[in-house]
Amino acid sequence: MPKKQLKGISYSKYGYLFSIPFIVTFLIFSLYPTIYTALLGFTDCKGLGNTSWQILDHPFENFKNVFNNNSFKVSLKNTVAIWLMNFIPQICIALLLTAWFTSRSNEIKGKGFFKVVFYMPNIITAATIAILFNAFFSYPIGPVNDILVSLGLRDSAYKFLVDKSASRIIVAFIQFWTWYGNTMIVLISGVLGISPDIYEAAEIDGANGVQTFFKITIPNLKTVLLYTLVTSLVGGLNMYDIPKLYLNGGPDNATLTTSVFIYNQAFSGSYMYNKAAAASMVMFVIISICSAVLFYIMRDKDEQKLKKEIKQAKKMQKLASEGGQKWL
Numbered sequence: 001m002p003k004k005q006l007k008g009i010s011y012s013k014y015g016y017l018f019s020i021p022f023i024v025t026f027l028i029f030s031l032y033p034t035i036y037t038a039l040l041g042f043t044d045c046k047g048l049g050n051t052s053w054q055i056l057d058h059p060f061e062n063f064k065n066v067f068n069n070n071s072f073k074v075s076l077k078n079t080v081a082i083w084l085m086n087f088i089p090q091i092c093i094a095l096l097l098t099a100w101f102t103s104r105s106n107e108i109k110g111k112g113f114f115k116v117v118f119y120m121p122n123i124i125t126a127a128t129i130a131i132l133f134n135a136f137f138s139y140p141i142g143p144v145n146d147i148l149v150s151l152g153l154r155d156s157a158y159k160f161l162v163d164k165s166a167s168r169i170i171v172a173f174i175q176f177w178t179w180y181g182n183t184m185i186v187l188i189s190g191v192l193g194i195s196p197d198i199y200e201a202a203e204i205d206g207a208n209g210v211q212t213f214f215k216i217t218i219p220n221l222k223t224v225l226l227y228t229l230v231t232s233l234v235g236g237l238n239m240y241d242i243p244k245l246y247l248n249g250g251p252d253n254a255t256l257t258t259s260v261f262i263y264n265q266a267f268s269g270s271y272m273y274n275k276a277a278a279a280s281m282v283m284f285v286i287i288s289i290c291s292a293v294l295f296y297i298m299r300d301k302d303e304q305k306l307k308k309e310i311k312q313a314k315k316m317q318k319l320a321s322e323g324g325q326k327w328l
Contacts, residue, residue: 034284040277048271062278072279074253075261078168082243082257083236085172086179091228093176094183099213101184102191104199106209115188119181126178130245133174137161164254167247171255174242179235183228190224191217226298230291237287258283 041062045053056062066072097118101111108114121129137144137160145157160166194217202212218225240259243249249256249264258279266276 037277038281038284040273041281043274045274045277046270046272050271050273053274062274063282065275066279066282069275071253071256072258072261075249075256075258078243078253078255079237079239079257079259082168082172082175082239082255083233085169086175087232087236090176090180090183090232093180094187094228097180097184098187098191099209099217101188102217103209104203104212115181115185119185121178122182124178126241127245129174129178130242133170134161134246137166137170161247162251164251167251167254171243171246174246175236175239178242179232183232186228187221187224190221194220222298222300226294229294229298233290233294234287237283237290 040053042055042059043053043062044056100106101108101115136142139145139159139161140157142157142160144160145154148154149157158166160170198216198220199212202216207215238259239257240263243255243257244260244263247255249260262276262279262283264270265272265279
């Protein structure tokens with residue numbers, strides 16, 4: 001008696017159904033605003049409530065004005081400098097803590113408690129942190145100034161909120177303090193995803209902790225590190241809340257970032273939506289290029305080499321086949 005054939009059941013349609021909410025949300029709240037912003041950059045749209053804008057005779061005029069704007073140049077330099085000052089120590093401390101928490105030779109008691117403590121700053125609102133640090137470094141009376149004077153490190157209180165370099169360093173420190181715990185958690189998750197067999201083999205071969213970390217952990221964390229770099233780059237170049245709430249870009253534009261500059265162009269009395277949109281698209285292009293460079297630098301070279309070898313082998317096989325047919 002022939003077996004009854006069962007019809008194959010395809011579950012792919014359910015995947016498409018489950019993805020519909022994300023697609024709709026992305027189209028409405030992400031793609032449409034991006035396209036609309038890009039369009040505004042080529043128009044004369046300015047003024048509160050203006051709905052009768054049109055494309056400029058010289059469409060790239062707003063972009064030229066943005067590039068020639070000294071405040072934008074200063075904000076771009078500040079953004080890059082503050083991001084570098086907070087990301088370099090952030091990734092270093094996060095990697096150090098990751099090695100500490102995932103060490104197979106040194107078992108640490110209370111790992112969960114320390115992870116929560118290190119991650120805690122990330123869940124505090126930006127407004128709270130800005131007000132807190134503003135109070136810490138206030139003049140003439142503030143906790144930091146009181147400590148410096150009481151320890152004899154200074155004869156009088158220091159004006160942290162007026163000094164340009166100090167303001168940049170404080171904003172960079174706030175960004176570092178807020179995000180290093182999140183970076184640590186992401187890296188720890190990546191380490192836990194590495195096969196324990198690799199570590200056991202290294203331990204049998206006599207590798208110490210430092211060798212294991214740099215020869216096994218770091219290479220296997222390449223994808224997670226790429227994710228961390230790209231997300232930090234995007235977040236760092238879009239830095240807004242702390243610089244805006246801490247000193248509103250001051251003193252003398254020392255903490256003015258590109259996002260604060262864009263906000264000031266669009267909403268702080270100017271209502272120059274066209275220039276704000278042009279600046280936004282300039283930053284969009286800069287972030288896209290930097291992200292592409294990071295993807296290229298951290299690509300899997302072995303995989304690329306293997307693909308080239310396979311492609312070359314197929315090409316040689318095709319040539320050999322064509323040559324054999326020719327002789328026949």
